[in-house]
Amino acid sequence: MTPNDAAPQAHRQHLQSIIAGLNEGIILLEADGSIAWANASALDLHGAEKLEELGETPAGYRKRYTLTYRNHHRVPARQYPFDRLAAGEEFDNLLLDLARKDDEDFLRHVLARGLDLDDGGSLSYRVLILHDQTGQINAEQRFERAFSANPAPALICRLSDLRYVKVNQGFLEMTGYPRDDVLGKSAYELDVLDGGDDKETAVARLNEGRTIPQREAVLKLPDGSSKFVVVAGQPIDMQDEPCMLFTFIDLEGRKRTELALRESEERFSKAFRLAPVPMAVCDGDTLEVLDINDAFAAATGLSLEGSEARDLPALGLLPYEGMAASLKRGEIARNRDVVLTAQDGGQLDCLLSAEPVMIGGLRRVLLVMQDITERKRSETELLTAIEAVMQDTSWFSRGIIEKLAQLREPAPATRDVAELAQLTSREREVLGLLCQGHDDDGIAKALKLSRNTVRNHVAxxxxxxxVHRRSAAIVWARDRGITGHESARARDKRPKS
Incomplete structure (x- = not known):
């Protein structure tokens, strides 16, 4: 080696020592394109342990390795990086898939750069710089698959120009947009942050590349209608580009349910307020009265405002036994006798019905009262009149007695036979004679019994x-079709001794 050759060789060794420890793969080529040297990162990237495994020349490299572009097209032979460098061509950011012909499972994603370093003198270097993109691209592929398969609507906006670069099927199905009508559109053309008082804050966070917390928004759809959604934004990087990932929750179903519930509650409120019978709404757990209707206020003299957060006795309702415990358990009540006391001291006899209901998602109890004061007063007066008449029935005809007994509302045609089955045949005979107006002596004579026996039967x-009175017993019997004539006919049919 001559002194003139020693200097370039020293420079080359010095350069190799500098780049040996770099993370990037570095390969030095001779002027004819043959492989002169490679650092450990370049060997590892190719799955090689020795320099000779790279093939030594561009042709040898092609025999061992296959290069394809990211669109899966094979790289032509003369376009391999080594061939281009041998031809003195520089290149930058060439993204390639690197595979070994002797290992079908081997695959690397590399970013290649070629430099022709010539100092104009005796030093000339051709350098291939390789960046391993395998981890990043695999992660991007996993993200791409997850993004596309995710049923939750999602959209990715590039922050540099606020244009949408990715959209998944969930968003297209939710909105009805074709894919081409979304990709490339700006965030101003398809505004996913519209609606809500906090829109300006959300837009400012988008421009700053900051997380956008969940918020309600309104999307404009292709047919001109709108859709309520919840949208959130998360900053991400895609191929070293800052982006914003928007995810959505479709609120349309919930909004429709809320609207239907609100309309239902409005209808209930109107019906409650205008109902002609006294009604009240109570808390399902405490039975505190939350609201009363106009009819309740009119019947008791209470004001609607003054009825809030008071218990039922404070409103004048005298509950039946066990009422509070039963209603708190969510049990239904039907036509239970209660007394409602007005502010002026007057009392109303009522039939109370109660039903558990859900209002605004909370458990309530609806109370409905039917005022039967006049009906009870009429019944009492009728019973008193019949009692007075029965004191002396000797001058009344049988027909008049029957008509008096039938003054009450006639009973339905179908009766519960169990009520009559509890009476013996003799007791039914006694009851029939009572309905005909006979006193104890008359019954004893008709049935050939002693007066004391008749009294025992009556008791x-x-x-x-x-019942506790003769008149009430007659009304009870008449309601169930007993007139006494059937007993008389049965007696008449008995064989005479």
Whole structure:
């Protein structure tokens, strides 16, 4: 080696020592394109342990390795990086897929750059610089697959120009937009942050590349209609480009449900307010009265405002036994006798019905009261009149007695036979004679019984049917079709001794 050759060789060794430890793969080529040297990163990137495994020349390299572009097209032989460098051609940011012909599972993604370094004198270097993109591209591919397969609507906006660069099928199905009508559009043309008082804050976060918390927005659809959504933005990088990932939740179903619920509650409120019978709404757990209707206020003299957060007794309702515990358990009540006391001291006899209901998502109890004060007063007066008449029935005809007994509302044609089955045949005979107006002596004579026996039968009848007066027993019997004539006919048919 001559002194003139020693200097370039020293420079080359010095250069090799500098680049040996770099993370990038570095390969030095001779002027004819043959491979002169490679650092450890370049060997590892090719799955090689020794320099000779790279093929030594561009032709040898092509025999061992296959290069394809990212569009899966094969790189022509004369376009391989080594061939281009041998021809003195520089290139930059060439993204390639690197595969080994002897290992079908081997695949690397590399970013190649070629430099022709010539100092104009005796030094000339052709350098191939390789960046391993495998991890990044694999991650991007995984993200791409997950993004496309995710059923949740999503959209990616490039922050440099605020244009949409990716959209998944979920967003297209939710909005009805064709893919081409979304990709390339700006965030101003397809505004996903529209709606809400915090829009300016959300737009400012987008421009600054900051996270946009979940917020409600309104999307304009292709047919001119709108859709309510929840949108959130998360900053991400795609191929070293700062972007914003928008994800969406379709609120349309929930909005429709809320609207239907609101309309239903409005209808209930109107019906409640205008109902002609007293009504009240109570808390399902405490039974505190939350609201009363106009009819309740008119019946009791209470004001609507003054009825809030008070219990039922404070509103004048005298509950039936066990009412509070039953309603708190969510049980239904039907036509239970209660007394409602007005502000002036007057009392109303009512039939109360109660039903658990859900209002605004909360458990409530709806109370409905039917005022039966006049009906009860009429019944009492009728019973009193019949009692007075029964004190002396000797001068009344049988027809008049029957008409008096039938003054109450006639019973339906179908009766519960169980109510009559509790009476013995003798007790039914006694009850029938009572309906005909006979006193105890008359019944004893007709049935050939003693007066004390007749009294015992009458007491037993009272106990079984739940009455305390002769007139009430007659009304009870008439309601169930007993007139006494059937007993008389049965007696007449008995064989005479």
């Amino acid at each position: 037993t009848i009272y106990s079984k049917i739940g």
